[in-house]
Amino acid sequence: MTSTSLLSAETETRRALQLDALAGILPLERRDKLATILTDDDVATLRHLAKEGMGENSLRALASDLAYLEAWSFASTGSALPWPAPEALVLKFVAHHLWDPTQRESDPAHGMPAEVDAALRAGDHLRSEGPHAPSTVKRRLAHWATLHRWKGLESPLGTPAIRTSMRLAVRASAKPRRRKSKRAVTRDILDRLIATCQTDRLADTRDLAILLVAFASGGRRRSEVARLRLEQLTLEADVPLDPDDPNSPRLPCMAIALGRTKTAQADDDARVLLIGPPVAALREWIERAAIKTGAVFRAIDRWEAIDDRALTPQAINLILKRRCAMAGLEPIEFSAHGLRSGYLTEAARTGVTLPAAMRQSQHRSVQQAARYYNDADQALGKAARLAI
Known part of the structure; x- marks a missing residue:
């Protein structure tokens, strides 16, 4: 084992042990996976939010979305999420996740690039086909903005350019809302x-x-x-x-x-x-x-x-x-x-x-x-x- 891989393994182990503080919220297998994706700062932020009393479901969802954002950042830029996030990076995220399926048929470069898609699937971060549900993208952007606030940083998530791009992208992607349960238990x-x-x-x-x-x-x-x-x-x-x-x-x-x-x-x-x-x-x-x-x-x-x-x-x-x-x-x-x-x-x-x-x-x-x-x-x- 090289010194680089040994250092990486030690880092992942340290992060996993730090995430043990969230054992009642994150399942063991989820904790180990997050340790390979999140940065030390990410782990520290999650532990701080847990200490401050964020609800278990909210923290679990935030951790999951943060892990996805980090995985996407590595796949699309080759590096971890920068803080604060540049407006261009947020626009890239929107373009990769909300796109027009009709346009994709004539332009394969439209939407998420094939290599980014493949990297996310290889890491089991992406399973669905087609553009993402607008509600999922909005939730991830909201969590991204929340993390900026908790870090005391100015967020680009609410700029006019981001709001306009989201509105247009949601209209173009036209993905029907999928209900959490196909049938209601009446x-x-x-x-x-x-x-x-x-x-x-x-x-x-x-x-x-x-x-x-x-x-x-x-x-x-x-x-x-x-x-x-x-x-x-x-x-x-x-x-x-x-x-x-x-x-x-x-x-x-x-x-x-x-x-x-x-x-x-x-x-x-x-x-x-x-x-x-x-x-x-x-x-x-x-x-x-x-x-x-x-x-x-x-x-x-x-x-x-x-x-x-x-x-x-x-x-x-x-x-x-x-x-x-x-x-x-x-x-x-x-x-x-x-x-x-x-x-x-x-x-x-x-x-x-x-x-x-x-x-x-x-x-x-x-x-x-x-x-x-x-x-x-x-x-x-x-x-x-x-x-x-």
Whole structure:
């Protein structure tokens, strides 16, 4: 081994050890890969952001985008990202990722150069074909700008040239928005999934609680379901089945203190309520699993021994897909995000007002939440039925 390669190996090992401080956020295999891509300054920045209290999901996404930006910089310029980034480099990034597929057919040099594409694919940084989704490019540019701010540097990301190039490039690339889950888990789908959880097996009890809690609490994100802790739950006074009839049958009620989420900080007082069957299912799981503190949803082995550690967000997603398969549905069409989109779609179908649904789902963006309402209106309205 040469002295240069030995030094490189030692550097990667040092960075991997420094990234161990983020072990609860970055999986081990991801940590080792990041150590080969990120610079020492990058690692120091990520550790600082974690120390300052950036949310786990936000930090994970930022680390992933920073790694991609570094890999792209090496592939396209032969060097690490410069700080601050020259405006020309940002324009090059936009041109490489948002381009016109029609123009590419007549001009192979249009868009990302073949050698840059090949280098990114060789490093497993690029898998999709064609121009990138505008939302992905905007997110990476936003993270690039965030890192400039954290470093106390002036960012070129907001200059008129960048804004104009983005607007024109998005229009030219014309790539349809791809949803995180092809199909929403609406109430009819949820009922089919629930029907697969009706034995007395511990896994059925747990999965029933996961499905009902994730859906009824406003379509919680899989990361929020995975890290739910007993300390976040509070039993409330029973409530009437019919809010307009105080004499209607009483239903159990439980509050979930959300704490830090993708759109809320830890010191926010946001909470949502569970009413009726989700409360019963959750209480049964907690009682059967003898959970006294800590993580609510945990792994179960083949002998029905329950782990002390929380399920991962990926495990929540796999549970949903497994239940879809058991219900005779195509797992590839669903993901855990389908519970979130399904909640809002079902709320729209049943006449729940958008502000009320957003209070439960904790969406901060009216535009994003309204998209599900608009989809439901289209499906239920007469405009698409004129040829019937």
